[in-house]
Amino acid sequence: MLRHFYVLPCFISCDIETMCVELLPVLFLVVLAVCVSAAPQPLLDLGMFANPPADPCLNNSLAIQCVPEFQNIAFGREVEASSTCGLTPSRHCKVHQNDYDSQNCFVCDSRRQHPSSYLTDLNIQSNDTCWVSAPGTERAYNVTLTLPLGKKFEVTYVNLKFCSRIPENMVFYKSKDFGKSWIPLQYYSSECQQTFNIDPGSVVTKANEQAALCSQEYSKGDHNFGTRVAFSTLKDRPSSFQHDESPVIQDWVTATDIKISFLKLGGPSTMGHFPAELAEDEMFYGVSDFAVGGRCKCNGHASRCVENQEGRLACECRHNTEGDDCEKCKPFHLDRPWARATKTDAHECVGKSSIVTTVKLALLS
Numbered sequence: 001m002l003r004h005f006y007v008l009p010c011f012i013s014c015d016i017e018t019m020c021v022e023l024l025p026v027l028f029l030v031v032l033a034v035c036v037s038a039a040p041q042p043l044l045d046l047g048m049f050a051n052p053p054a055d056p057c058l059n060n061s062l063a064i065q066c067v068p069e070f071q072n073i074a075f076g077r078e079v080e081a082s083s084t085c086g087l088t089p090s091r092h093c094k095v096h097q098n099d100y101d102s103q104n105c106f107v108c109d110s111r112r113q114h115p116s117s118y119l120t121d122l123n124i125q126s127n128d129t130c131w132v133s134a135p136g137t138e139r140a141y142n143v144t145l146t147l148p149l150g151k152k153f154e155v156t157y158v159n160l161k162f163c164s165r166i167p168e169n170m171v172f173y174k175s176k177d178f179g180k181s182w183i184p185l186q187y188y189s190s191e192c193q194q195t196f197n198i199d200p201g202s203v204v205t206k207a208n209e210q211a212a213l214c215s216q217e218y219s220k221g222d223h224n225f226g227t228r229v230a231f232s233t234l235k236d237r238p239s240s241f242q243h244d245e246s247p248v249i250q251d252w253v254t255a256t257d258i259k260i261s262f263l264k265l266g267g268p269s270t271m272g273h274f275p276a277e278l279a280e281d282e283m284f285y286g287v288s289d290f291a292v293g294g295r296c297k298c299n300g301h302a303s304r305c306v307e308n309q310e311g312r313l314a315c316e317c318r319h320n321t322e323g324d325d326c327e328k329c330k331p332f333h334l335d336r337p338w339a340r341a342t343k344t345d346a347h348e349c350v351g352k353s354s355i356v357t358t359v360k361l362a363l364l365s
């Protein structure tokens with residue numbers, strides 16, 4: 001009499017008191033293999049249940065200040081150069097200190113070009129690629145490099161690495177209105193007072209935090225091939241450490257475009273004498289790296305910028321804000337004035353429903 005039955009998944013059964021008992025482990029393995037191979041593929045990828053990345057603009061559902069990452073915002077962007085060599089063949093020589101070495105020369109022509117794309121490509125020490133201007137005919141030689149950023153950014157530094165002599169006179173500018181007007185950021189000259197009418201010893205105070213200064217640093221020696229000129233927008237500005245609280249500093253670092261204006265070719269150190277004449281093949285500007293450090297400007301209401309539906313770069317706004325720079329509240333979220341997020345208050349935009357809900361929750365608690 002059959003007293004017990006073991007029912008296996010694939011409907012195989014046997015009496016426990018028969019030889020089937022001995023065969024049970026073998027049968028179980030066979031059945032298991034058949035069942036596993038016949039089992040349907042899982043419909044859901046278990047990875048789907050992994051936690052989504054945390055939202056940098058929220059902390060436990062509460063709005064907090066968030067900013068896009070800091071990066072070299074010039075990298076890979078197109079720079080407009082008012083002059084580039086190669087239209088007609090020209091010869092250029094690299095100069096190290098005061099040593100003019102004719103062996104260290106190169107030709108720029110249609111086959112050996114030095115385009116403006118070399119300004120913002122990957123900067124590799126062992127393989128410096130240089131943008132080179134067409135040769136000038138006199139020391140006073142005006143060439144500009146313009147970098148459109150496409151939207152407002154907050155710029156921390158502008159950095160040029162030269163592959164020519166450092167220009168004797170040059171100016172760094174920014175625009176806040178997509179190139180309609182230009183505001184000087186920094187002047188460079190061997191003679192600041194004479195050239196730009198700026199005292200090189202001037203300092204920035206709270207009263208003139210948006211003043212452009214003039215540096216004579218690069219005229220003191222022969223800063224030539226391979227020298228970097230670095231300008232920091234925040235250095236020596238009194239409110240630089242109160243960025244959140246200082247609309248003046250926030251405005252000072254805001255730019256939609258950066259422009260570099262080379263005004264006069266650099267020459268050998270004068271040592272107090274009349275500047276030496278430049279050889280014909282030294283009459284050019286060359287830059288191997290044009291870097292701009294900064295963040296996409298989103299006023300503390302977005303953690304990244306993306307291309308919008310019109311193909312323009314814009315902030316991915318949170319906290320019920322909108323606009324290219326999250327500079328206003330969304331419709332129906334206008335119950336308190338828009339404000340930039342700070343470390344202590346995200347200034348989330350709210351509508352009536354949010355306020356009513358908040359009040360109800362407060363009354364219920």
Ligand SMILES: [Ca+2]
Nearest residue numbers: 118119129288
């Ligand atoms: Ca380069």
